[in-house]
Structures are given as structure tokens and as C-alpha cells.
Amino acid sequence: MCFFAVWVFLGILLCTPSQCLECPFGCECFAVTRTVKCVSKEILTVPQSIPGYAKAVIITGNNIHQIGPDSFTKMENVTNIILSNNRITDMASHSFSPLIHLRFLDLSENRLALIHPEALSIPGSPLQELNLSRSLHDLPALTDLTTALRWGGLRGxxxxxxxxxxxxxxPLGFFSHLPDLRQLFLTNNSLEAVHSGTFSGMNRLELLDLTHNAFVTFGADALLELEKLGNIRILLGCNPYNCSCDIGRFAAWLNESRAQVDLDAVRCASPRGLSGARLPGLSVHAIGCVDPVQTEVADLPLQTSYVFLGLVLGLVGMVFLFVLYLNRKGMKKWIIEMRDACRDVLEGYHYRYEMDSDPRLGHIPADNGGSRRDLGSALPQRLTSDTCIVKPPADTQVKELANSPPVNR
Known part of the structure; x- marks a missing residue:
């Protein structure tokens, strides 16, 4: 009799899906492992009547497009739920609120387009692991997820x-409401840069995976942000690093950082001559650039000479201005004399121009040493039959001509 009772008890524990009356249609229930599986059954909604002993619920490969607060009723004992590859697009408010003991949630391989700000809100914040890999449909879904992480109360x-x-x-502050986060996986994305404040608030992070992204280098802000994470494990391999002059700072950081980086996987993708080379062991001379620190040291004497030259020129200028100030009276007298001399020269040129422009003086020699007798012969004489003009002396003719107004040509 006792043997028969034990046999019945084992039969109940190890019953097949078709023999377990509490198992939902199209699912498989295993009482021993406390697991319910509904895999590729073309289910349109989350099955109800999940056995109360179930701890793990696996629902994958179905057509469940929407989940809401009524999807997981009477599942207080469930700790693990896998909802991958179900074509889920919409998560309503408090979708997982009945799962007060939920520790692990897998929503991977879906097409989430609409996420309510309180979709991940669970009383007591029991959730410890969240898998959203290959599940966001577009950029608005990322914005919704940012709000959901902020309002979900996922502090655990x-x-x-x-x-x-x-x-x-x-987005800046994307992880700021996850203070206890220990592992963050961002692999296989299209990230190109890490900005200041990206990982703010993550004081307990132990692992950061940035492999298989689009990083070509890490700037000063990105390196400072990574350095703030402290002595953690950072995976940076399998990125298309461009080993040019801009990557020198990043190469130096790899050799000096206290973080545990996968150095062997950080390799150059370009230029072609350095493709596949390990970046941590690459010197600035191999890259073809001059070390910025060495450049500053080399330019220091030249900068000093420029400063000294500027001081000397400034001192010379001040001395020159001081000398001019002391000799201001002499400089003024010299300037006046120069002005008068220039004025005399210009008046002489003006007088000669007037003499040359007068047609009556066109044949008078310019020099004063010439014979005055020639002046009389050079002047035109007009004689008529009725009058007799007495020729005045040559000196008188010159004076009259000089005092007469000029005749326009």
C-alpha cells in the first residue's frame, strides 16, 4: 500500500503535459522543476491558469503583440519569465505588477514600439536582471525606455x-536611476562616442561591454567618463579604431588606466599599414605623430624667446617715447623749420611755373647772369606808318612785363 502511494506521488510530479490537468492548453508543465513552457504554439495572449507551483515561465516564438496588467494574474510565485521572440510591440502600464517576486525578465527579440512609463513598475522593486537585447523597434522606443527606467523604480x-x-x-542620465547596476551590456550597437554624464550615478558598476560598436577613438570627455567608473572591467574590443594622430591620448590611457580593459582585443582597423596592430603597444612614432607633451616641451624655448623679444621691443619703444618727450621743444622747432623750407621750395616751383606759363616770357633765359641786352631784342616790336614808338630801356621793359597780367594761351 505504501509502495502504491509513493508511485502515485511520483507519477503526479513527473506527469507529462497531457496528463497535467492544471497546465494551460498548448503548454508544457513540469512540476519537478516548477517550469511552464509555451514554445512556438502561435499563442496570441499570455496563457492563463499557470500552475501555482510555477517558478519559471517560458513563452517564446508566439504572436503575443501586447501585454498588460491582466497578462500575469495569479503568478505571485513566478521569479523568472522569458518572453523572447513573441513580436511584442506594446507594454501597457503596470504590465508586470502582479509578479511581486520577479527576479529575471527576458524581453529580447521583440519589436517594442510603445512602452508605458510605468510598464516596468513592480511593487518592492524585486527585478534584478532585465534583458532587452534586439527588442527596441526605433528611436521613440528608446525615449520611452528612458522614461520607463526612470519611473519603474528599478533600484534593485x-x-x-x-x-x-x-x-x-x-541619452544623458540614461542609467542614473539604476544605482545598484553591476553589469551593463551595450555590445552590437552603433555607438560612436561617450559623452560626459552618460554613466553618471553608476557607482557600483563592475562590467561595461562596449564591444562591436562604431568607436574610432575616445576623446578627452569620454576617457574622463570611463575613468570615473573606477577599477571595473571594460570591454572595448572589436571596434573600428582609426590609429591616426587623434588616437594618441586614448592609447596613453589604455597603458595608464586603472580599469581592466581587454587590451589584446583593442586593435587598429585603419590605416591599412596598421590594420590589426595592438593599440596599447603602439607608440606615437609608429602612428606617425609627435607626442603632444614633447611638442609642448620643444616649443617652450621658442615661446620664451618670443616673450623676451616682446619685452625688449616694448622697452625700446618706451625709451624712444621718453626721448621724444624730453626733446619736444627741439622737435617742434625742427618741424617748423622743415615746414618753412618745404614752403620756400614749393613757392620757388610755383614762381617758375608762372614764368613758364607766360607767352611773353617764353624766350627769356631762366638764369639771371644773361645779358640784359637780349631782352630788348627778344621782345616783339610793332611799328606803324603813323606813329613812332620810342623804345624804352631794356630794364623798363622787363619790369613792365613782370607787372602785366599773364595772357592766356
Whole structure:
């Protein structure tokens, strides 16, 4: 009799899906492992009547487009839920609120387009692991997720997977409401830069995966942001690093940082001559650039000479101005004399111009040493039959001509 009772008890525990009356239609229930599986059954909604002993619920490969607060009723004991590859597009408010003991939630391989700000809100914040890899449909979904992480009260979250979502950038403060996060996976995205404040508030992070993104280098702000994370493990391999002059600072950081970086996987993708070379062991001379520190040291004597030359020129200028100030009276007298001399020269040129412009003086020699007798012969004489003009002396003719107004040509 006892043997028969034990046999019945084992049969109940190890019953097949068709034998378990509490198992929903199209699902498989395993009482021993406390697991319910509904895989590729073309289910349109989350099955109800999940057995109360279930701890893990696996619903994958179906056509569940929407989940809401009524999807997981009477599942207080469930701790793990896998909802991957169900074509879920909409998560309503308090979708997982009945799951007060939920520790692990997998929403990967879906097409989330609409996420309510309180979709992930669960009383008591029991959720520790959240998998959203390859689940965001577009950029608005990322914005909704940012709000959901802020309003979801996920302060107990330890592991977050956002890989494979084509993320080009992360909003500032995206992880600031996850203070206990230990592992963050951002692999297989399109991230090109890390901005200041991207990882703010993550004081307990232990692992950061940035592999398989679009990083060509890390600037000063990005390196400072990574350095703030402290002595954690950072995966930076499998990125298309461009080993040009701009990557020198990043190469120096790899050799000096206290973070545990996968140095062997950080390799150059371009230029062609350095493709595949390990970036941590690459010197600035191999890259073809001069070390910025050495350049500053080399330019220091030249900068000093420029400063000294500027001081000397300034001193010479001050001495020159001081000498001019002391000799201001002599300089004024010299300037007046120069002005008078220039004025005399200009008046002489003006007088000669007037003499040359008078037609009556066109044949008078310019020099004063010439014979005055020639002046009389040079002047035109007009004689008529009725009058007799007495020729005045030559000196008188010159004076009259000089006092007469000029005749326009």
C-alpha cells in the first residue's frame, strides 16, 4: 500500500503535459522543476491558469503583440519569465505588477514600439536582471525606455542587456536611476562616442561591454567618463579604431588606466599599414605623430624667446617715447623749420611755373647772369606808318612785363 502511494506521488510530479490537468492548453508543465513552457504554439495572449507551483515561465516564438496588467494574474510565485521572440510591440502600464517576486525578465527579440512609463513598475522593486537585447523597434522606443527606467523604480536592478538595438547615442542620465547596476551590456550597437554624464550615478558598476560598436577613438570627455567608473572591467574590443594622430591620448590611457580593459582585443582597423596592430603597444612614432607633451616641451624655448623679444621691443619703444618727450621743444622747432623750407621750395616751383606759363616770357633765359641786352631784342616790336614808338630801356621793359597780367594761351 505504501509502495502504491509513493508511485502515485511520483507519477503526479513527473506527469507529462497531457496528463497535467492544471497546465494551460498548448503548454508544457513540469512540476519537478516548477517550469511552464509555451514554445512556438502561435499563442496570441499570455496563457492563463499557470500552475501555482510555477517558478519559471517560458513563452517564446508566439504572436503575443501586447501585454498588460491582466497578462500575469495569479503568478505571485513566478521569479523568472522569458518572453523572447513573441513580436511584442506594446507594454501597457503596470504590465508586470502582479509578479511581486520577479527576479529575471527576458524581453529580447521583440519589436517594442510603445512602452508605458510605468510598464516596468513592480511593487518592492524585486527585478534584478532585465534583458532587452534586439527588442527596441526605433528611436521613440528608446525615449520611452528612458522614461520607463526612470519611473519603474528599478533600484534593485543588477544586470541590464541593451545589445543589438542599433543605438547611435545614449541619452544623458540614461542609467542614473539604476544605482545598484553591476553589469551593463551595450555590445552590437552603433555607438560612436561617450559623452560626459552618460554613466553618471553608476557607482557600483563592475562590467561595461562596449564591444562591436562604431568607436574610432575616445576623446578627452569620454576617457574622463570611463575613468570615473573606477577599477571595473571594460570591454572595448572589436571596434573600428582609426590609429591616426587623434588616437594618441586614448592609447596613453589604455597603458595608464586603472580599469581592466581587454587590451589584446583593442586593435587598429585603419590605416591599412596598421590594420590589426595592438593599440596599447603602439607608440606615437609608429602612428606617425609627435607626442603632444614633447611638442609642448620643444616649443617652450621658442615661446620664451618670443616673450623676451616682446619685452625688449616694448622697452625700446618706451625709451624712444621718453626721448621724444624730453626733446619736444627741439622737435617742434625742427618741424617748423622743415615746414618753412618745404614752403620756400614749393613757392620757388610755383614762381617758375608762372614764368613758364607766360607767352611773353617764353624766350627769356631762366638764369639771371644773361645779358640784359637780349631782352630788348627778344621782345616783339610793332611799328606803324603813323606813329613812332620810342623804345624804352631794356630794364623798363622787363619790369613792365613782370607787372602785366599773364595772357592766356
Amino acid at each position: 536592478l543588477l544586470r541590464l542587456d541593451l545589445s543589438g538595438n542599433h543605438l547611435a547615442r545614449l
